[in-house]
Amino acid sequence: DADVTQTPRNRITKTGKRIMLECSQTKGHDRMYWYRQDPGLGLRLIYYSFDVKDINKGEISDGYSVSRQAQAKFSLSLESAIPNQTALYFCATSDPRSRTSYNEQFFGPGTRLTVL
């Protein structure tokens, strides 16, 4: 089974709809991240969380909100989706306590979101 899972894997929605993307991990990592990826722009950080009580905005947080329900779960919401939020969304985790993989990011399989 995958260590980092995302649901849904694909979603098509309409402008103005509320959408939630979910991420779960079984790695036991404290740190979790949400990125979006657009052609030519690479991965851009939306929000990140270093533990359940620590949530921070990334470089492109406008139009998004997050919830860290537990150590293993980090969800991303689009309160009112708009077409320029069409992108590939990745969740990731990391474990800064690891000697061998300090700051390595482990990504989920991605959610392809299309907003019409």
Next chain:
Amino acid sequence: RKEVEQDPGPFNVPEGATVAFNCTYSNSASQSFFWYRQDCRKEPKLLMSVYSSGNEDGRFTAQLNRASQYISLLIRDSKLSDSATYLCAVNVQRSPYSSASKIIFGSGTRLSIRP
């Protein structure tokens, strides 16, 4: 200026060639550096970390130049299976008063190996 910049490519090289990518970063306090590989429609996966003395893993060599603030990835004897997008990533301090940090990714360099 972007915090982390890469040449987007694409690099189209024949099998067996040597290819090199560079990635520049703007924060001189950055401490950790990484190369990730991303296959089409897949998630990025760590290829190798880059530390101060540089490191080598088989056909792949990563180097760090702190003075000029760039990291490089060299692929020797390239294979068809090396075709992918290569993302560099840099650890950035969250604030001068915190040991917490986050990773900033470059936009990726696309590599295509032809037979």
